[in-house]
Amino acid sequence: MAFTEPEAKVLGALSILDSSHSLTVRQLCRTTQLPETSVHRALLRLSRIGLVLGTSQGSTRWRCTDRGRRAITRPVYSDYAGTRP
Numbered sequence: 001m002a003f004t005e006p007e008a009k010v011l012g013a014l015s016i017l018d019s020s021h022s023l024t025v026r027q028l029c030r031t032t033q034l035p036e037t038s039v040h041r042a043l044l045r046l047s048r049i050g051l052v053l054g055t056s057q058g059s060t061r062w063r064c065t066d067r068g069r070r071a072i073t074r075p076v077y078s079d080y081a082g083t084r085p
């Protein structure tokens with residue numbers, strides 16, 4: 001499955017976090033330089049296919065699943081795999 005650029009950016013930003021950390025949509029917007037609507041759309045698709053997981057800790061926070069970490073390491077996404085928050 002191919003990712004759109006916003007999906008790859010969001011997944012890349014979440015993939016570098018350890019499993020106990022997560023980011024809000026606002027933090028993802030700052031990290032990826034994407035508008036909120038693009039981040040929401042990317043998170044919706046990525047969560048539907050099991051690559052990210054939303055957590056309810058006050059405001060919703062997002063983290064990458066193990067499957068998501070594996071997906072973003074494909075060579076075609078190497079530019080996105082190390083996006084630092």
